[in-house]
Amino acid sequence: MKVSIIIAVYKDIESLNLIIEALKTQTYKNFEVVVAEDNEAQEMKEYVNSIEGLDVKHTFQEDAGVRKSRSQNNGILKSSGEYLIFLDGDIIPYSTFVEGHVALAQRGRVLAGRRVNLNAELTKKFRDGSLKPYTLEKYYFILGFKLMFDRNARFEQGIHVDPDSFIYKTFMANRKRNTSLIGCNFSCFRDDMVAINGFDESYGESSLPDDMDLDWRFRAYGLTLYSCKNVANAFHLYHKKQNNPTTKEQWARFNKNKEEKKYICEQGLKQHEN
Numbered sequence: 001m002k003v004s005i006i007i008a009v010y011k012d013i014e015s016l017n018l019i020i021e022a023l024k025t026q027t028y029k030n031f032e033v034v035v036a037e038d039n040e041a042q043e044m045k046e047y048v049n050s051i052e053g054l055d056v057k058h059t060f061q062e063d064a065g066v067r068k069s070r071s072q073n074n075g076i077l078k079s080s081g082e083y084l085i086f087l088d089g090d091i092i093p094y095s096t097f098v099e100g101h102v103a104l105a106q107r108g109r110v111l112a113g114r115r116v117n118l119n120a121e122l123t124k125k126f127r128d129g130s131l132k133p134y135t136l137e138k139y140y141f142i143l144g145f146k147l148m149f150d151r152n153a154r155f156e157q158g159i160h161v162d163p164d165s166f167i168y169k170t171f172m173a174n175r176k177r178n179t180s181l182i183g184c185n186f187s188c189f190r191d192d193m194v195a196i197n198g199f200d201e202s203y204g205e206s207s208l209p210d211d212m213d214l215d216w217r218f219r220a221y222g223l224t225l226y227s228c229k230n231v232a233n234a235f236h237l238y239h240k241k242q243n244n245p246t247t248k249e250q251w252a253r254f255n256k257n258k259e260e261k262k263y264i265c266e267q268g269l270k271q272h273e274n
Contacts, residue, residue: 002030003085004032004083006075007087008068008183015090020051032054034079035075038067057079059074076194081190091235092236104163110188110225111225113184113187116157116235161231172230181214183211183214184234198265198268
């Protein structure tokens with residue numbers, strides 16, 4: 001199964017480079033990378049063109065405020081994989097990340113992943129190259145020990161479990177888990193994303209279309225959300241919180257759409273096809 005990994009990016013080439021290097025170590029090889037840029041920077045274009053060893057595509061658009069949903073829709077339209085994995089530009093995948101998503105992928109299912117929130121110290125080491133993501137993944141209990149005492153870090157989400165193992169099949173596969181979708185790490189079949197017309201661009205700079213909106217729309221369409229926590233693991237780089245508040249009007253539209261079961265959005269993929 002060919003996979004398209006769609007990475008939502010904005011200006012931070014350093015973080016994107018960490019993601020690209022991590023993707024070069026993937027145990028699953030049949031994938032392409034789509035860099036979905038919410039901007040049109042020459043520096044980003046030059047970086048993407050310099051990437052070697054991966055099949056990489058690049059979409060971009062005018063920098064006219066936060067239009068992440070539109071840039072992700074651009075990425076979907078550019079993609080050619082049967083299966084889509086979505087990453088934010090500050091999420092560094094484990095070497096088993098793609099393999100984990102593929103292992104749990106099933107028709108009628110959307111996979112909801114999680115991430116470990118790195119502290120400033122580990123993030124700095126990633127950025128200056130003194131610590132490789134694969135090294136932290138391999139020696140997680142030793143090098144990531146401090147994260148165990150940081151409630152915000154979600155240390156347990158960095159523990160990898162093989163989905164084919166006895167432990168996973170016996171204790172985790174059928175366990176009730178939080179399946180709410182977060183936009184930085186999730187996956188679905190391309191056909192299902194097309195069926196609901198992709199991300200809803202009508203919410204503008206709100207964070208609603210990235211997770212909450214997609215969550216209910218996938219469910220309303222008839223799909224099951226399934227946790228891939230501990231199977232498709234990733235690190236989240238530390239940074240100051242970015243706030244894109246949702247307005248009363250956006251909340252009202254969100255609730256109205258839910259009440260009327262309008263899970264196929266009006267401003268999505270179809271408006272860009274021509």
